[in-house]
Amino acid sequence: MPTTRFARFALPGELEFNPGPGTLGSLHIRNELASATICLQGAQLTAWRPRSAGNPVIWTSPSAQATAGKSLRGGVPVCWPWFGPHATQSTLPAHGFVRGLPWEVCASGRAADGATEVTLAIGDSEQTRAAWPHAFLLELQVRVGATLEMSLVTRNTGLGTFSVSEALHTYFAIGDIAAARVHGLEEVEFLDKTRAGDRRVEHQPIAFDGEIDRVYCNTSGDCTIEDPVLGRRIRISKTDSRSTVVWNPWDEKSRKMGDLGPGRQGEGGWRDMVCVESGNVGSNEVSVLPGALHRMAVRYSVEAL
Numbered sequence: 455m456p457t458t459r460f461a462r463f464a465l466p467g468e469l470e471f472n473p474g475p476g477t478l479g480s481l482h483i484r485n486e487l488a489s490a491t492i493c494l495q496g497a498q499l500t501a502w503r504p505r506s507a508g509n510p511v512i513w514t515s516p517s518a519q520a521t522a523g524k525s526l527r528g529g530v531p532v533c534w535p536w537f538g539p540h541a542t543q544s545t546l547p548a549h550g551f552v553r554g555l556p557w558e559v560c561a562s563g564r565a566a567d568g569a570t571e572v573t574l575a576i577g578d579s580e581q582t583r584a585a586w587p588h589a590f591l592l593e594l595q596v597r598v599g600a601t602l603e604m605s606l607v608t609r610n611t612g613l614g615t616f617s618v619s620e621a622l623h624t625y626f627a628i629g630d631i632a633a634a635r636v637h638g639l640e641e642v643e644f645l646d647k648t649r650a651g652d653r654r655v656e657h658q659p660i661a662f663d664g665e666i667d668r669v670y671c672n673t674s675g676d677c678t679i680e681d682p683v684l685g686r687r688i689r690i691s692k693t694d695s696r697s698t699v700v701w702n703p704w705d706e707k708s709r710k711m712g713d714l715g716p717g718r719q720g721e722g723g724w725r726d727m728v729c730v731e732s733g734n735v736g737s738n739e740v741s742v743l744p745g746a747l748h749r750m751a752v753r754y755s756v757e758a759l
């Protein structure tokens with residue numbers, strides 16, 4: 455069982471290991487500020503709910519399937535070292551390979567303010583070098599408290615420089631996609647993946663009335679998701695992330711995907727979620743010198759509307 459070898463990182467009553475979902479293994483965190491779950495496959499956080507929030511903030515599909523090698527639908531998949539389809543090899547997995555591989559737990563602890571901190575890591579192996587010929591150590595440092603903070607740290611442990619694209623592909627839980635608005639990307643040029651990669655600019659906050667799949671580059675500021683149905687605003691702050699991706703598949707595409715679930719209103723899980731992904735993709739990809747590291751960080755918080 456994958457969980458026994460991590461037993462020394464357990465914090466009694468606060469951080470425990472579970473064998474599920476399926477056989478993937480996960481760690482469950484509960485403290486006076488929040489609760490969270492992180493799947494060992496992909497270091498994929500699948501739940502976070504601050505005590506003050508009436509509803510989960512991170513969305514995971516009720517139909518998410520626990521399959522080895524395939525990330526669960528929802529939560530925070532880690533996309534690395536490429537984003538989207540591989541540039542030249544269609545047989546390689548979309549969004550890179552680390553989201554489908556088991557990670558190790560390498561540190562845990564309790565912060566002075568009551569938050570729980572845990573670090574997961576994955577390094578190169580014969581399997582990763584077959585897909586991407588570089589030596590690396592990748593860490594995800596997670597801080598579960600009244601806010602959720604995650605840092606993705608790329609270390610180049612080899613002899614040559616490499617470049618990575620990366621994203622924390624976060625699915626946020628919302629009351630109804632048709633009523634939600636995403637603020638903070640007005641006047642930023644985006645690549646519209648629903649229109650063959652057209653480049654466009656919008657002047658208003660993003661409203662949703664169909665599939666949206668947009669890559670915004672050269673944008674480092676906060677985004678907020680305004681949710682009048684749940685009466686809250688989710689704030690996304692980031693450090694050393696210059697790209698933001700906004701995605702909702704809407705009904706037709708989500709039916710083809712098959713794992714978005716029935717949703718709260720029975721209309722489809724796509725109504726209950728929006729992805730606002732912080733990363734460095736496309737022209738914002740990052741070069742890492744031998745022996746150097748690159749850190750990208752996000753911080754999520756919830757405010758009443």
Ligand code: BG6
Nearest residue numbers: 548549623647667668699701731
């Ligand atoms: C988004 C992409 O980041 O992820 C979309 O922009 C993609 O094009 C979506 O459909 C989901 O990807 P996947 O591989 O997790 O189904």
